[in-house]
Amino acid sequence: MTSFMCPFLFLLLIFSSISAINPPGFKVRITNRALNTLRDEAQALIQEQVVGKTFESIDFLNVHLRNLRFTEVTMNRVHLQFVENYGFRLVIEDFRFTMNCDSTVNFYVVQPSGSATLATNGASATMEVGLTRTADGRLEAAMRNCKVSTNQLQIVGTGLPRIAEGALEKLLIYLVCTLINRKGISALNSYLSTAPMVADVFPDLGIKLDYSLTRDIQVTTQSLDMSFKGQAYVQNQPPLMEKGGVEPVFKENNIMAYVGITEFFFNSAARSFYDAGIMSKKFEIKSKIGKAALRIIQFFTEDSIASYLLQNRRQS
Known part of the structure; x- marks a missing residue:
């Protein structure tokens, strides 16, 4: 028993010294009284990073979308709250956007191409963004949950075929969540990984x-x-x-x-x-x-x- 306790106490002393050093x-503590300010900053960041920007291509089912460009994004009600043991929950209610894109549909035999405009009204989105500490003491963000729904999604143009309503909503979720992950979370982590x-x-x-x-x-x-x-x-x-x-x-x-x-x-x-x-x-x-x-x-x-x-x- 003594031979076991001595090495154990020695290791305990080492780790105690490390934590003391x-x-x-x-x-710094940020409270929920600052959430309105953070919400306004997040809303302005989304507008800045999305509206008028051209995004890289996205593949959805048999459709290849490219030259994605949001011409309008309007967010009427935005809420931000803390999520215990994780980070933040951002809820956007009653928002609409209009997006232009070029597309190619893979029908195996033929691959028609064209342009289209996607527009939605009265949509809602819920995203959970977490903050973690990396091994070298940096801040890192991640999005574990993203849900988007809408009562109306219109496609105007020749570039996309008429898809079932369920597929349209899946396309909306895929577009919004994928673009936020790529343009928002990935861009933020790229900056945080190089910041001194x-x-x-x-x-x-x-x-x-x-x-x-x-x-x-x-x-x-x-x-x-x-x-x-x-x-x-x-x-x-x-x-x-x-x-x-x-x-x-x-x-x-x-x-x-x-x-x-x-x-x-x-x-x-x-x-x-x-x-x-x-x-x-x-x-x-x-x-x-x-x-x-x-x-x-x-x-x-x-x-x-x-x-x-x-x-x-x-x-x-």
Whole structure:
């Protein structure tokens, strides 16, 4: 029994040390009071990414659609809410769109081509978009559910044959959900996968800030929490911090957003200032982000290093 417990306690000590070395530097909570603002942004993004844009080809049953172009998209009622342990649910009611396309129908013997216009009125759509943390601490989006329905879908032109009503609705679902996945979710993930997770907060001092995610996104019916590393450093790679910090705990949802800053951030900031050798050199802080960060550090800690830099900047 003793021979088993010793290795187990040793591993437990190692993993406990690892979790203490990498606490979050700051944490952000977005509450349901901010959902109307996020809804408006999502609605504007859909309009911007869809209307007037030409999309790549899509194959549906035996029909090959190309040069897809939405000429009109109108959304009359849009609702956004949190989905617990996942992300967001976007509900669009009473919307209509008009889309032009070229098509080729594969009848095996013949393949007639032409152009057509698809128009729908009084449609509704429900989409669930989730947020996850990747292995390297980035944010990633996914859509697990997409439903579209309409009472009226018209096809005008010679490019598409008259299909049964059930097939028309399937075509609508396929078009809307496929295009949102390709143009919306895929485009967002492409940006997130290349966006740097390290910012030059004090480029004059060579100080960087690692703001990668430290844990999975936490979502309830009332709020969404994101924890960031928030470690400042001057080396090529962030050093291990000896002293950790306690993750902020938000107990309210009364305002649109909350920001919690931990001791870990301030410790790493003070250490990076020391490593930059600010006491032996004269610096001028030009970065707006750097000036704002110095004021925050000075306000919360009365840190002598921050005071020195701010005073030195005023004298420059």
